[in-house]
Amino acid sequence: MTATPARPRPVALLLPGQGAQHARMAHGLYRTVPAFTDALDEVLDLLGPDGAAVRTDWLAEQPAVPLDDVRRAQPLLFAIDYALARTLHAWGVRPAAILGHSVGEAVGAVLAGVLPLADAVRLLAERIGAIADAPPGGMLAVAATAEAVIPYLTEQVVIGAINGPQQLLLAGPDPDLAVAEAELIASGITCMRARATSGFHSPSLRPACRRTLAGYDGVELRSPRTPLVSGYTAGELSAGNAVDPGFWAMQPAEPVLFGPALDALLARGPHLLVEAGPGQGLSALARRHPEVGGGRSAVVPLLGSRPRTPADDLQNLLRAARAIEAEGHAVSPYHLAPA
Template identity: 50%
Template structure:
């Protein structure tokens, strides 16, 4: 088993973790993606590279994703176009693959997480790391989901600095709460025209609104027609019980064996809202933890730092990758800094 790598003197990022705390992995979803996310680790981290190759092979051997002439791997490593990476046929499978590969890397360091918490597609990566699905079967689930959603009408998501109750008067049948990310960060989802009208009304009312990088109305009823029949496909995939506890971002409680084996639980995820903040709150109510964001960017880390348990210092946050896209060496430096932070409380590993 590989050990925590030696940190470099020029390491940046990361956080000091309190000694004696167990770990939980945070696995991000739609909105975290960016061009060449984590690609700098391909030559520096053999465990990551092997896991990434396995995931990309499992995804692409099932058939093409979308109508891009370039393949999934080629777009990940070569495309400079953010619009390409933001599209459902690239963002979803690549986020799944990067989350999974980073999770494998951390497990290879000897870290044994107390729990996994995935956001959106990150929950599917958590399901693989916990043993609910094999990588190949999870890739089949992701491939089927992406293929269905690729034909959904144009839509999007927008983050609002407000509570769900505050945005409720502005919503109708066509725009829904897609995620509750923090105490005052609610993400709305809907098709382009109605979402645009709602976000404009919110801005006029004085709310701060920011579009999320997404061209699909994830986690809204608008996707219900596209997901019809998905449960039948998932029912053909063997599913086991979580070997590592999974705090579900859809129920804000630990995934039960019955839910893990229920095709409907997985098939409705593109339509159901993500309850990240309630799930994080439930997770940190169990014990003080070191939260390790194993995915591109530091979006979940920034949200987690708002939690009272982190603000008080009883829990801590470590990010494996830089907050913003950068050169390959930035990925490596951020990872080394995270490894150093983990080593500072190695007695908990």
């Protein structure tokens, strides 16, 4: 049996974003785990009739709007990330740091106290509406270094995310991205489309993002209460960026620097990295980090990569709770609904 550490490593939340969505994600926790259910319903209720439609499609066998559509992926990722984080809070687990990827950083801003949930959800809805009207596009996962993809970049097709040394996402509108994809394949570089129907983190979304700036008028932005390591600056969020509406409004058009941000987080010392969101994409990236591979830090995803049945979600959540307890953190009753 593994001994409980004398001093548990502090918890750092990893909050996934666009591309982590998949069918039936977290279904097994809804109406089973009260803390999760209440928090998810709070987010979707704040979206009004649109939130009800999002919930219906999320739970449906055949959604009317595909879950990869920005009108479904973005609100569901936000809601599920937030609901899982609130579940941890209900257990008594308090993160020492937060690192979000893409829309996960918007969730992190709420959890860190930068802006209230109601404002964040309203701004999310405005962002979704603007992006839905932007040119169609996508993202392309590429197994290559940043230097290796330079010949395939254009004014429109850019590096949208740096997730690791040879783990990139190119982003842009179509047909530009499709041309880059064909050229990469012809050159023998491994790539595949990510789950996105918009060119997130590329210049194609800049006009849409600028249209959302007015929505920040009257919103009180504050410095974070919990350290928030930004995936856009690859460092701890500064007080200046925290209260800058432009910093938040333009994020969907700016590159994500998750790999460098993870470097910055783990440079602070050993952590127990808890992925609070669908799938295990960020956990997989973190496990390749030398600090995790060397055993100084560890990774605990709250959900499985792809659940086979609704019961899998609950089993994975309880498995994660036991792992957090084994680390030495006090985890109070799991707040499950009676069977």
